[in-house]
Amino acid sequence: MPPVNSDGAGPSSGEDGSAAAVKKRNRPKYHRFTQQELQACKPILIPQTVILVLVFVGLIFIPIGLACIAASNKVVELVDRYDTKCVPRNMLRNKVAFIQNSSIDKTCTRVFKVPKDMKKPIYIYYQLDKFYQNHRRYVKSLNDMQLRNPKKVADTQYCSPEATANGRPIVPCGLIAWSLFNDTYSFTRGHGNETLRVNKDGISWKSERNRRFGKNVYPKNFQNGTLIGGGQLNPSKPLSEQEDLIVWMRIAALPTFRKLYGRIDMDLQAGDRVEVTMQNNYNSYSFNGKKSLVLSTAGWLGGKNAFLGRAYAIVGLACFLLALLLALLYFVFPMREEHLSLHYTPARLVR
Amino acid sequence: MMFLINQYRQNGKIKPNQALVVFLTTICAYSDEKSEIEELSMVALSGCIWLQAFVVTLDTNSFTYPQIILIWGNFIAFYMINLIVSAVPTLQMYTIMFRLCSQPSYWITMGLIVAVGMGPVLALRYFRNMFRPNAINILQQIEQSNGHTHTTRNMESRIISAGSYLTHLLADSRRNRGATYQPLLSDSVASDG
Numbered sequence: 112m113p114p115v116n117s118d119g120a121g122p123s124s125g126e127d128g129s130a131a132a133v134k135k136r137n138r139p140k141y142h143r144f145t146q147q148e149l150q151a152c153k154p155i156l157i158p159q160t161v162i163l164v165l166v167f168v169g170l171i172f173i174p175i176g177l178a179c180i181a182a183s184n185k186v187v188e189l190v191d192r193y194d195t196k197c198v199p200r201n202m203l204r205n206k207v208a209f210i211q212n213s214s215i216d217k218t219c220t221r222v223f224k225v226p227k228d229m230k231k232p233i234y235i236y237y238q239l240d241k242f243y244q245n246h247r248r249y250v251k252s253l254n255d256m257q258l259r260n261p262k263k264v265a266d267t268q269y270c271s272p273e274a275t276a277n278g279r280p281i282v283p284c285g286l287i288a289w290s291l292f293n294d295t296y297s298f299t300r301g302h303g304n305e306t307l308r309v310n311k312d313g314i315s316w317k318s319e320r321n322r323r324f325g326k327n328v329y330p331k332n333f334q335n336g337t338l339i340g341g342g343q344l345n346p347s348k349p350l351s352e353q354e355d356l357i358v359w360m361r362i363a364a365l366p367t368f369r370k371l372y373g374r375i376d377m378d379l380q381a382g383d384r385v386e387v388t389m390q391n392n393y394n395s396y397s398f399n400g401k402k403s404l405v406l407s408t409a410g411w412l413g414g415k416n417a418f419l420g421r422a423y424a425i426v427g428l429a430c431f432l433l434a435l436l437l438a439l440l441y442f443v444f445p446m447r448e449e450h451l452s453l454h455y456t457p458a459r460l461v462r
Numbered sequence: 463m464m465f466l467i468n469q470y471r472q473n474g475k476i477k478p479n480q481a482l483v484v485f486l487t488t489i490c491a492y493s494d495e496k497s498e499i500e501e502l503s504m505v506a507l508s509g510c511i512w513l514q515a516f517v518v519t520l521d522t523n524s525f526t527y528p529q530i531i532l533i534w535g536n537f538i539a540f541y542m543i544n545l546i547v548s549a550v551p552t553l554q555m556y557t558i559m560f561r562l563c564s565q566p567s568y569w570i571t572m573g574l575i576v577a578v579g580m581g582p583v584l585a586l587r588y589f590r591n592m593f594r595p596n597a598i599n600i601l602q603q604i605e606q607s608n609g610h611t612h613t614t615r616n617m618e619s620r621i622i623s624a625g626s627y628l629t630h631l632l633a634d635s636r637r638n639r640g641a642t643y644q645p646l647l648s649d650s651v652a653s654d655g
Binding site for chain 2: 322413
């Protein structure tokens with residue numbers, strides 16, 4: 112049927128037909144996504160929902176908190192700070208001179224009294240305070256290629272000021288390796304009649320022994336400079352087997368840190384007397400740091416960590432209290448129908 | 463690490479107090495002093511990712527499947543990418559994520575960060591919606607009420623009045639703003655009136 116307003120039937124009808132055809136071809140395909148007609152969930156906060164959620168969170172958090180607190184309490188941890196006690200009384204005013212004098216015997220004996228049964232494995236840690244391993248220049252002072260690849264021993268880039276000694280490259284180079292911790296500990300039980308063997312196998316990460324430290328890279332020219340920063344290394348063992356070095360070179364995040372020294376694979380009973388003979392070699396006196404020896408068992412949560420358990424219990428309790436508060440508000444001040452209405456002037460409505 | 467958290471805060475999704483929650487919870491939870499620097503950084507970053515997902519969820523008023531896919535897909539992609547990066551031997555990140563994910567304390571710390579970071583925000587939002595609602599809150603409640611078939615006659619008349627008022631209010635807003643301004647839910651309100 113021709114349009115009502117058209118003057119000539121033939122030409123106008125033809126044009127309208129082609130225009131209509133063009134329109135239909137350009138029409139976008141219908142889809143619920145493009146037309147914004149997707150099924151939508153529009154939640155709002157109503158008292159019943161919020162109260163239920165809070166009670167639910169409380170019911171979850173309080174048991175977790177109590178479980179964490181119990182796990183933390185089960186861990187037995189013995190800490191002995193020895194940096195001051197292991198200095199002879201006549202040198203207490205000049206500890207740096209004591210530690211730097213190689214002719215003075217550094218042997219020291221400390222005694223632990225075991226308060227509770229400790230199940231194996233018992234982990235031995237050394238703890239340092241005020242040692243900022245996360246200092247940027249310290250962190251950067253190593254060369255990963257040198258640690259891994261025996262052909263790159265001369266690659267001492269980034270390692271200054273411990274890159275070379277006497278004109279030859281240091282392996283392993285850098286401040287981190289140079290400052291290797293070198294106190295040693297041996298343990299006996301009772302009055303010196305039973306030696307507790309310290310197992311030092313596997314104290315580092317397997318990924319580091321396999322990948323980061325080469326099995327054909329040997330220490331060379333290490334601690335041969337004018338300044339001695341820490342422990343010596345066995346030049347006949349490859350770096351991948353120097354587990355003390357590998358543990359030390361894992362950078363600690365905080366200035367107070369513990370690192371694994373070894374494990375005792377025997378149980379200790381309550382009341383046992385453990386005697387520690389240590390070599391107090393490491394100089395923590397120049398920077399007024401502290402040194403401690405830690406014996407600890409481990410639970411499923413790791414070591415002793417009361418923070419998580421307490422925080423969970425407190426949050427769970429707070430959720431319960433908040434739910435109670437909301438319930439009281441809901442019953443004391445119920446939401447009536449008139450609260451949904453708005454107070455407005457008739458003039459505005461008229462306009 | 464504070465730089466990292468600050469970067470996330472500047473994206474606008476994590477508030478300063480939430481950044482503080484992430485930092486303090488990470489430090490306290492991992493203060494057993496055996497943590498390496500990469501571990502601590504990754505715990506803090508994970509906390510930011512978790513908080514971001516929940517904050518965006520809370521700010522969303524209407525959920526269709528693209529919203530859900532994008533919010534939690536971002537969350538899942540974070541873990542997938544980090545597990546992939548943790549599998550590259552030459553990086554410092556090598557095996558960090560595998561080791562963290564196998565520790566119960568990591569997941570417990572994440573739950574704590576989310577609860578402490580989101581709890582106050584959620585409570586404040588609820589109290590504001592309940593006792594000092596703005597126009598959007600009222601519109602949402604009206605739309606929810608329209609879905610119920612058992613509305614009383616009194617409620618109906620009040621809703622119609624409120625809808626009529628809001629139509630005028632939004633019309634005024636439309637006049638004051640540019641032509642491109644699209645009033646929220648005005649069609650449904652007009653249809654109610």
